Amino acid sequence: MEKKAATVKKPAVKKVAAKAPAKKAAAKKPAAKKTVAKAAEVKTAICIQYQDREWDSKALVQTVKDIMKYDMQIDPKTAKEIQLYVNTEEDRVYFVVNGELSGSFAL
Secondary structure, three states: OOOOOOOOOOOOOOOOOOOOOOOOOOOOOOOOOOOOOOOOOOOOOOEEEEOOEEEEHHHHHHHHHHHHHHHOOOOHHHOOOEEEEEEOOOOEEEEEEOOOEEEEEEO
16 A cells, blocks of 8 residues: 555635725815805996086096085985986986985086
8 A cells, every 4th residue: 555645735825915005084174165256347337428528427426425515415325316307408417315315516
């Protein structure tokens, strides 16, 4: 009888995949504030022309503020809304301030 060489089986070695290092929790950044872009305000200029004469809307508004300050003794900074009505046939400008105060002046 022949002796068979004893084969010793080595225990199977399990290959363990190297674990990725634990990721640190990313530092939370505060959420960026969402800002709503406002539409750029359109600059306007109105010029009134009649029979070779011309008036600028800014000059007419300034005249109303001067009337408020010097004639009516009212601070023009209180004006929130100024409405102008230009009547070229009568050569007058009628105005209403804040829906309450009214008056007129010659062009």
